[in-house]
Amino acid sequence: MPMEALHHFLHRLTPIAPATWDKVHPLFTEARFEKGANYIREGQLAREIGFLEQGVMRAYYRNAAGQEYNKHFFTAPCFIGGYASLITGQPNVIQQEALTDCTVLSAPYAPFRALFDSCPDLERAARILAEQFFVAKEQREIEIVQLDAEERYRLFRERYPELEASIPQYHIASYLGVTPTQLSRIRRKSAGR
Amino acid sequence: MPMEALHHFLHRLTPIAPATWDKVHPLFTEARFEKGANYIREGQLAREIGFLEQGVMRAYYRNAAGQEYNKHFFTAPCFIGGYASLITGQPNVIQQEALTDCTVLSAPYAPFRALFDSCPDLERAARILAEQFFVAKEQREIEIVQLDAEERYRLFRERYPELEASIPQYHIASYLGVTPTQLSRIRRKSAGR
DNA sequence: GGCATCCGTATACATAGGTAAAGAAATCAG
DNA sequence: CTGATTTCTTTACCTATGTATACGGATGCC
Numbered sequence: 001m002p003m004e005a006l007h008h009f010l011h012r013l014t015p016i017a018p019a020t021w022d023k024v025h026p027l028f029t030e031a032r033f034e035k036g037a038n039y040i041r042e043g044q045l046a047r048e049i050g051f052l053e054q055g056v057m058r059a060y061y062r063n064a065a066g067q068e069y070n071k072h073f074f075t076a077p078c079f080i081g082g083y084a085s086l087i088t089g090q091p092n093v094i095q096q097e098a099l100t101d102c103t104v105l106s107a108p109y110a111p112f113r114a115l116f117d118s119c120p121d122l123e124r125a126a127r128i129l130a131e132q133f134f135v136a137k138e139q140r141e142i143e144i145v146q147l148d149a150e151e152r153y154r155l156f157r158e159r160y161p162e163l164e165a166s167i168p169q170y171h172i173a174s175y176l177g178v179t180p181t182q183l184s185r186i187r188r189k190s191a192g193r
Numbered sequence: 194m195p196m197e198a199l200h201h202f203l204h205r206l207t208p209i210a211p212a213t214w215d216k217v218h219p220l221f222t223e224a225r226f227e228k229g230a231n232y233i234r235e236g237q238l239a240r241e242i243g244f245l246e247q248g249v250m251r252a253y254y255r256n257a258a259g260q261e262y263n264k265h266f267f268t269a270p271c272f273i274g275g276y277a278s279l280i281t282g283q284p285n286v287i288q289q290e291a292l293t294d295c296t297v298l299s300a301p302y303a304p305f306r307a308l309f310d311s312c313p314d315l316e317r318a319a320r321i322l323a324e325q326f327f328v329a330k331e332q333r334e335i336e337i338v339q340l341d342a343e344e345r346y347r348l349f350r351e352r353y354p355e356l357e358a359s360i361p362q363y364h365i366a367s368y369l370g371v372t373p374t375q376l377s378r379i380r381r382k383s384a385g386r
Numbered sequence: 387g388g389c390a391t392c393c394g395t396a397t398a399c400a401t402a403g404g405t406a407a408a409g410a411a412a413t414c415a416g
Numbered sequence: 417c418t419g420a421t422t423t424c425t426t427t428a429c430c431t432a433t434g435t436a437t438a439c440g441g442a443t444g445c446c
Contacts (some may be wrong), residue, residue, distance in 0.1 A: 387446105389444105389446090390446105391443085392444100396440100397439100399434105399436090400436105401432100401433085401434075402432090403430100403433100404430080404432090405431100406428090408425100408426085410423100411424070412422080412423070413422070414422085
């Protein structure tokens, strides 16, 4: 089956009728993004929903001073894209960049969402996905506020054991909300263990 | 119409068929919570979904050391309840406390969610609600990480102009992620303006 | 009115983490 | 291999904010 990973991912959210899948999958087309390429850019309206088949991406926010904050690391398989912009119709404030060579399935969001009317199972998948996104965000909020950088680093290593060795440390520092300097101090301190 | 505010709130998310509303509203019962009362407690499974008709509540997280972090202020009308716990089935880690006398419509979540099967419009409302929750969380994450406490205070005052005068400042400090001491310093500094 | 409690503010000190700059190490291009 | 570039670490110094504590004003109870 083509787009096996996407089909499987949706199915784990909720059972998807074959008739629904027949309408969904033709919307998606495959594209490659080389390491360093941007999937979405800030300032534009998001119009596509993406599914990361292979690779690692980062979603980041860049403030007026040009400083970047790594909001999230996407590791395949998962949905990507400017979700908040898709939902609100406001210009996107998040950028997403390939940290490795990536394969992405991409679909225009308007016809995808239009399928919700005739495919309640697809809308259910979207509901569950949004709920999971919310839960993840809530958990991250508590981690940011309650844990210090050292504990957040420990959690990061547990959660993304493969990532640490494969991406630059300044990206990790940015995800943790500290400078590379501080991450280096933390690493030195915990090196004994 | 009874439960007018709830009906109106749902309708603003997406049109709700009369037949759907006829199944939804009997699930809800009204309850009063006096200032200081808890709506949900940590450590238990959330089983109810609530709708705040009147009043102000705070959602807070309490860590092992007993320190509290005010995650959110609910101002009627809005949904309340241990949303993450309802979704994941994991024990609730958030508490919600009435900051003023409150009126709440409460429904058991299991039969509410069961209506999604026969009422796609209700599932759509739930999807849109979850999406809005996610967008709000994403925005708050960026505020926490990108803004310093002084700017977050300025934002808080813009966003909840009535709240500042009506709740203790230590609750505001906790929402901002600083101590009352620090909020006091910030207030002194910006008093000139 | 008088007392107790709670809350906001102030002060002194401690600490996590930022900034800047430089050196060390690793990676990459030719 | 070699030089250039990028990344990681270290150091010195500085700032924001936490902790602990004390004080004073408000509020409420008797």
